[in-house]
Amino acid sequence: xxxxxLYASGTQVATSGSEHFLSSPNAAGVFTFHVDLVNMQAGDxxxxxxxxxxxxxxxxxxxxxxxxxxxxxxxxMIAISVPIGNDLTDTNSLRFSLKQxxxxxxxxxxxxxxxx
Numbered sequence: 001x002x003x004x005x006l007y008a009s010g011t012q013v014a015t016s017g018s019e020h021f022l023s024s025p026n027a028a029g030v031f032t033f034h035v036d037l038v039n040m041q042a043g044d045x046x047x048x049x050x051x052x053x054x055x056x057x058x059x060x061x062x063x064x065x066x067x068x069x070x071x072x073x074x075x076x077m078i079a080i081s082v083p084i085g086n087d088l089t090d091t092n093s094l095r096f097s098l099k100q101x102x103x104x105x106x107x108x109x110x111x112x113x114x115x116x
Contacts, residue, residue: 014100044103
């Protein structure tokens with residue numbers, strides 16, 4: 001795999017119950033989704049998703065989902081998705097989202113890395 005480059009980044013202040021779409025690359029390459037979970041506390045539940053279109057003009061479907069609950073251990077503060085390969089340039093061929101389903105809305109620093 002080639003050296004990573006930053007594709008997108010930011011900090012999302014979650015609204016509990018709302019899915020926040022953070023980035024939608026319409027570029028070919030391999031991408032990883034990184035989220036800092038340091039602000040999670042007891043009673044918080046957070047879901048990270050990567051959506052993908054398999055064929056041109058296809059439907060967007062969940063390709064990766066991971067759920068986290070409560071305060072994270074100091075050895076597991078940063079969540080990193082599996083590498084997701086994409087060969088399409090369709091709008092929303094990949095979509096990265098964060099959804100806090102329970103708890104007080106927290107701030108989540110995040111980034112998408114590209115390996116072109």
